[in-house]
Amino acid sequence: MSLAVGNRLPNVTVKAIVDGQAQDLNLPEYLSGKKVVLFAVPGAFTGVCSKDHLPSYVNQYDVLKSNGIDAVICLAVNDIPVLTAWSDIHNAGKLVFISDWDAALTRTMGMDVDLSAFSLGIRSKRYAAVIENGIVTHLNIEDSPGTCSVSKADTILEGLL
Template structure:
């Protein structure tokens, strides 16, 4: 598992544009500036939709006021789902990042086997602060927990 002080691994991820999915590499997304990245097990799932994403939507201005250049929400879902979920939650100030094949999630060592729930490979719930491509803070939730990766918890670390 990635740890504080590690460089973010290179992987391909996607966002949605007006013309469809756009492939990015993690170097270009996280290599410069300060980023808050939080990941959820799945778009439209209960805790993710009721608490995790909404917290970052509500606190986006406060987080950015602490010198954060971008807030990124990631899930092992496709770019179409992440785009729709972002729109449904007024997350226009966040980057809704799709890791559809879990390439980046696995490279981070933060993947989870949710096959028993019919969900295949997913991300663990986590949040991190990244500066110029290096992890400065990492908060990984225990299964079925939501405490250390909330917007409020990350705000307290900035």
């Protein structure tokens, strides 16, 4: 499976942080009846992810909600403790964080990238998707994990208006 417009997200249970609490989250159940933005970052505490990508969604959270988005989800190939600390530092408690700690979900969706040259190993490509009832309706993928333009909250918001 590859992540593409028209595709349904995989039927998996993931580790997640919802309302500040770590929990198992069944993705299809959580997405049922919802319109969400899912954005993925190569790694918490990395330059572009911390300075640009995550803050764009924290800053535009209320605007996204007022434009029909039920939840904003950040996926990262990091563990729960790292994502908890990252969320706390960025005051991002309103967002849902998916811990794809072993990159299994990322690989299943064909969104993995090998960043071993930067000592990061297998990570997620940087992208953002609008998902309605579990189906991808809009997808923006960055050309490089070191850039953040088409996957920023502002760009996704433009597509919603």
